Amino acid sequence: MTIKNYIDAGLQHFGILSEGLADLIYFLALVAIIGIITWIIHLLTRRWLARVVLKLTRRTATNWDDLMFDQHFFNCLGMLISPIAIQVIFKECEWTEFAFLMKMLNVWIVISALLIVSSVLDGINRIYESYPVSKNRPIKVFIQVIKIFFYCAVIIIVISILIDKDPLALLAGLGAVSAVLMLVFKDSILGFVAGIQLMSNRMVNIGDWIVMPSSNADGDVIEINLTTVKVQNWDKTISTIPTYKLVSESFTNWRGMQESGGRRIKRSVNIDIYSVHYLTDEDVENLKQSSLLKAYIENKQQEIREYNANVENPLDKRRLTNLGTFREYMEAWLAANPNINLEMTHMVRQLQPTPTGIPLEIYCFSANKQWVSYERIQSDIFDHLFAILPLFKLKVFQYPTNMEWMEGR
Template sequence: METIRIFVESLIQLTGITGSAVPIVRHIALVIVAVLLAWSCGHLGRHLLIPLIHKITAHTAAQWDDQIFNDRVLRSACRIIPALVIRWLLPMVFYQFPIVRDILERLTDIYITIMSVRMVTALLTSVQQLNTAHSSSARQYLQSFCGVLKIIVIFIAVIIVAAIILDKNPSTLFAGLGATSAILMLVFKDTIEGLVAGIRLTSNEMLHKGEWITVASAGADGTVDEMTLTTVKVRNFDNSITTVSPLTLVNGSFQNWKTMQEGAGRRVKRKLFFDFRSIKIADETLKEHLRQHHLVTEEQLKDENVVNLTLFRAYMEKMLSESKEVNADMTLMVRQLEPTVSGLPIEFYFFIATTVWTDFEHAQADLMERIYALVPEFGLKVYQQYPMQ
């Protein structure tokens, strides 16, 4: 630094400038030298340092370094270099003007702080975008903790900038925050609760991106499109987006269909109400009709008091268990529920072998339509209430 000042003084003497013009020329020359040095360092960083780092990362087998040290991160770092040079040269340039030097030093420090925060946040964003497709939980952790780190970095930067403006030691301001922590927690109560809920949501692996969830309280029914510490975006099946707070998911309840989609089948649970007046002991005419259509076995007809509904339930279980659309290895039953004024409910409980939504709906409809069509064959009637005329 002293060498530069002496060099400038020598140039002034060589030019023959004397008198009151010397200080003015000296400061102009020193400013020009400082600006040129700062520009040169920034230019070297952008056109020498960045290509060099790219070449180094390109020759490594790992892919994470290419993603982390991208152009955005490196250019943010290069913007700090000229400011550091200016900060280093300010005491020399304005050594005769302490007030101007102090103001420019503070402004430069603020600029360096802001650019450093931009560089760190860009670096954390690159970390968040790392390819962790093989582990969705790892991606969730990266998203969560990088989000927390961004908030911490920005908070520290605000304190440092405030300390620079007030000409205070940052540690003094940090110590003073202890007295106002209760007020801050009250003001940012919802934000803090949301952050904690977001961390709980990801750390306990309650939810992952791409999963199908239903949140009745928020009217959300679709796949998770995006997850952050403060919001969960759900793309509904009508392509609308519902934004849900993590606090709502943690404190309330939501339905996650992940295990169903990954399972061996999707459940069907349907009820059919039968008219009590159609439930009767099977007579010989009905038995003969059922024999001709191969709907019963002789073993079932040995009981003289066998009820048509009993034969119906037995055939339905047999038909469902033999259907290729039904997973017979999972729970399958046709059971009777508590009687109601609307008839006797019979519940069909079984699992379709596919979990693909459209295939499931088609298979379910085919089976239930077959069941509806077979009801009259057993002399039964479905209870239905006719609309008022």
């Protein structure tokens, strides 16, 4: 005896013979029973089964099962078990009278299965990201492409269930709307192709420091997915860049610096041209007291004496200059600095003179690449440079200030 028979018998007992009322009560009773069964199964799956499995996974030596089976997975599993159990329990009911409920249960099963597949794919991605190789070869883009494939398949299946059509017939009709689909999924398609190019050529990895002025991005890459690349800027803001822009537009990746032996220091100071002159004998003797300059000055004096021995005109004789000697001093000082990587290029050079003086550039690489330490090393170099310049009777070019104007009076 089915549920409807019980309902009909009850209504006849009370003298109610309405067929429409019996169908309504039958429908409401089924909905109530389905809701109760769903709640019980979901509660058992979410609380009892989830707790047991999660405790077992935490006791294992590996952590991949912890990453795979999270609470979201069991929520989705409960949503899948519930409609299947309902169909088994009510398989003897006259579903032809309530075909809509049957369709809804089938849709429910399909969507629940999709959520489980999505949860499993997320778990696979979490497991992969727990390994160091994920920073160089992320698979999130491929995971998202697989998800899109399943989403599209589920949409077709759900529509076929609701309209009672063969899914293959719906697929045949997709050719007519392919142009619309290409337009709708344009960013996803471009992002997928760009993501493959980025990963295959190792153009960008998670953790790379990139600079892209057109997108106001200057910081570390924290996420690469199908459509966007997220960059956490140094001011802690997040810049979101379309993935295909990293292929179609230029950007700077500082990974080469991070993987090299040092970080470049390239800064110049302008020397007042009028402060450049020959060194007097007294100046030479004073500078010779420096251990960094003693060998250079003695060798240079010997070289100059040998050259000047055959020169009579004073204009043709060679002499030491304060700027040249200062350059040699700074080269020796950098070579003695333990914070400078001497295996990489290091030099002190003159640039093209300008109306604001002679640019004297320090070009070297700090051994420490960490940002704060790098800035400290660079500042120490120029602190010393500015402080030592007066001993060589050199001046830094700068525009007059009020203090200089008052001193001139």
